[in-house]
Amino acid sequence: MNISLSLHLIILFVFPPLLLGIIGKIKAFFAGRIGPPLWQPYFDLFKLMHKASVYSVTTNWIFRAAPMVSTAAILAAGILMPIAGFKPPVQFWGDMVLFVYLFALARFVIILAALDTGSSFEGMGASREATFGCLSEITMFLNLTILALLSGKLSLSEIFLGGLSSSWVLVGPVLILVVVSFFLVLLVENSRIPIDDPETHLELTMIHEVMVLDHSGIDLAYILYGKAVKLFLFGALLVSVIFTFKTQNFLIDMFLFIFEIIGLAILIGVVESTMARLRLNKVPYLLFSAFIFSIIGLIVILVRGH
């Protein structure tokens, strides 16, 4: 029990930056470069932690608190989510609602910090983030509702640890809709390429990066780390929906999970390398189609029975 708890926490805290490294490596491969080493995100975090932060005189405590609060909220969401077949440390009836709203809290404080800088550029990014956030959140909730209906449970750990075991055989098409919709939400929430380019820092079309331009030093480290954990958690969610099969040996399950999530990171890297970014006014259509996918799935579940 204690071993599984500590493994859960170790994977949650240590593993996420590696995903960014894998995505970077895949993109470098497609571009014909060698690319930064897999451990580059860890080096970046280490470097940033040893740098001093610069604060603008127009900012107040919100700007300083936001990176910490957002990272804490994302890590708290990670504590609710079963990872690699391990039971999460905290679980209760209806914790999936808290799971989604912790991400909303993380987004909210970052938006506040962006507004706090007083820069119109960051305000623009904040407005975009809020717009896309409210569209992706409702899709996220609909998808979780479908999973809750399928498994008859309202807690993430009960849904993903056995609740969905027979669903692929019974209502496979609906789960495919959920997976596609989740994947689109994942790309939007983590500002990956068809929606937003995480590499650029000086373009008028970017969304997430523009909000964190004024953060530096350890604040930036918090934000980058929080972003990696968020990507990891969304990936874990997606992987748990796709692969419901579990061997009973926890070590094999853990390695399977890690391979699955690395596979997902490779997929994201391939998507990023092969697609061009959408025009900004097309992004709501993408989110809207994700929403419609989950609506269709929900209707089918309601009509079909579960």
Place this chain on the structure above:
Amino acid sequence: MNIWLDAILILVIILGLFIVASTRLGTMIQIFAMQSMILGCVPFFMYAKEMEVYIMIVALAAIVLRGFIMPNFLFWAIRHVSVRSEVSPFIGVGTTLLLSCLSIVGSFLLASKLVFPVSISSELVIPSSFSLIIMGFILIVGRTKAISQVVGYLLLENGIFLFAILLLKKMPLLVEMGILLDLFIAAVVMGIVVNNISDEFNNTDTMALTTLKD
């Protein structure tokens, strides 16, 4: 539980949404062709246990007619009048998607209220045929280019075809062939209309038909 039929029907609805959401005529026609081919496979899944020769003929006729001949005809039409995309639709893409989403919800509600004399192999057949019909209507009403209206009409016909598959056992082959023929003639007539509009007005905007001309 007919899981393959369900998957196909969901795919058909989603392809319908893609048709409604795209503004490029070429993409619309290609997706329409794909949807029609998938729809043509529905009888094979629905009557897998009691396959008859005439069911196969209807399905193959639908695949060939809607999946190959009609799209080629439409491609010929857009080459002839050289329109590429729907520039200014009456109803924008976002609103169209919202309306289609509402139509899907509405058709599921409607279908749950109806009682059918024949036994239905999947609960999704009737709602998806209704939603295809409504999406076709939305396309006819919301677009200005004659060719996207033709695609809307064909989408509507696809919905009717899906509904007719249910009655394939009860309906004689003649009626089925009538539907296909009707579709073909309608498309030919529309094609002539499209060409005449383009010859008269140098574009295929149906708005031109509402104004008087000497």
